[in-house]
Amino acid sequence: MSVWMPPGGGSGSMAPPSQSHLVCGGCRCLLMYPQGASNVRCSRCGHITSAPASAGADSSQIVCNGCRVLLSYPRGAQSVQCSLCHAVTQVPVYGHLVCNGCSIMLMYPVGAQSVKCSVCHYVTPVTAATAAAGGASGSVPAARPKTKQTVVVENPPSYDEKGNEVANIAVGVKADT
Structure with a gap:
């Protein structure tokens, strides 16, 4: 089983060249990973989530509560963490x-x-x-x-x-x- 972990356990600033995102099956946090990975381990809760074959197709957008930048996230996520200021924005229902x-x-x-x-x-x-x-x-x-x-x-x-x-x-x- 191949599991992708973000550089530095999720605190690094390096980003893979082509990314997808999914919602963690454990804590419902947004996870970003390189396309082609079969599984992703959440650096927050440690849960391993299987990556869908075609991720990122059904996404939405929200404004970051911290720095006001527009964030893209997969539909169904309960919160989104900004990669710039690291603020967590709750997705309203x-x-x-x-x-x-x-x-x-x-x-x-x-x-x-x-x-x-x-x-x-x-x-x-x-x-x-x-x-x-x-x-x-x-x-x-x-x-x-x-x-x-x-x-x-x-x-x-x-x-x-x-x-x-x-x-x-x-x-x-x-x-x-």
Whole structure:
């Protein structure tokens, strides 16, 4: 069994030329390894995780809580450690609900008590009924059939060159198939 360990037990700054990443089967930390390795040992918990044949195909991105750089990580990871500042950023879990003001689909971090719509500025409380209306499946209630759905995502803010916080909002349209 070939197991790849990062140089210096994970604290080195050398990076393999072509890397893939996966989530540790033990501590759910992001592990980076050279492509072609069959197994990866986590330097944090020591767990050996089998590397998939085609890693890195299903990834997402998040802003580092430490240095604000954009990080790429595989979907399903619970946290991501920045290779620049070594800060650990928790990956938020999102729910969906329909705005009570303009009826568009809103995305919110699970645990939020209310969601402010960036389109109409209406504040919709997150209750079992509103969360069920948007649902984890993202379906709209049968009373309001639509062929297109607008989704508003409020991403973590970024900062301009003067250090001022800048809102980072994305709007998308999902067509029903």
